[in-house]
Amino acid sequence: MVSDPLIIHRLLKISRAIDRFNEIIGRITLWLVLVMVALGVWNVVGRYVGKAIGQSLTSNSLIEGQWYVFDLVFLLGAAYTLKHDEHVRVDVFYSRWNRKTKALADFLGTIFFLIPFCVLVIYFSWGTIVESWITREVSPDPGGLARYPIKTMIIVSFALLIVQGISELIKNWAIFRGHLQERE
Template sequence: MERLLKISRIIDACTERIGRLTSFLVLVMVILGLWNVVGRYLGRISGNNLTSNAYIEAQWYIFDLVFFLGAAYTLKHNEHVRVDIFYSNWQRRRKALADLIGTVFFLIPFCVMVIFFSWDTIVASWQIREASSDPGGLPRYPIKATIIVGFVLLIFQGISQAIKNLAILKGYPVSEEENHDAGV
């Protein structure tokens, strides 16, 4: 079990770094969005085009990066949406069992299905170097690849969560941070 917990800690550390780096993209996205709005109005006043489709699409792409790269970080910190009518009152071991079952039978299979069903579309996008249909737009194929990257990161974090929950069920000492990260 110690070996598995070590793997879990490595996954958690990687997820933490990616999540913290991704959080800076939120500021970039907001600044870009502000420029898109201000540029549109200043452009109308001055008669010059101060924004473009590329800036608007860049804002969308950054949102995609935040969403796909931040999902595993959100899972690690137990900040995802949860309807916990019963869950909040459960004991630690019961929560760990529910989370383990949810991860193994729902989260990981769902992630695998998303990767499987999006693979051909993403490969085709790369093969044709798909670009935006809007004038001055950005290439679409690189951002589509983040679908796979994001769901692979989510699978790894799901494995880490499953390890921590299994450790709780087996009575292994789990640190308070790992306990919180496991969702219990």
């Protein structure tokens, strides 16, 4: 495996670049939460006020827009969450381990679980997403939104997760080898 300090230093630079990129995506995604809440408030208020005045103030496209923004928050937030080590973990043993053992466990988990899972999701969703683009799939609801752009975000999300997983591999290997004291 990689142990040369110069190579690890270069890999850590790549890791920091990946982290910066996913940090930007994550911060943009945080603002999408406000958009989602605003759409939700409008949909609720519009329904009741519209009923009271006899005028429709909301639509299927606004309701689906709220769902799509939620999808974006969930999908684009995954890599950001991984970067900040906030994914759910069963800490029965992990919490008692030293930092090198944790780094090794995270390294192995990323190689054997995270990255293969992401690759499988991309592989098995690819055909459906391509078909959605070919047919320019649209929601069956009246006034519904196009579905192919939001379906594409599945691939984008899991690709970002793979890239962030690579960053985590680099950092965990550097910690395990003693080239990095703590996760950056």
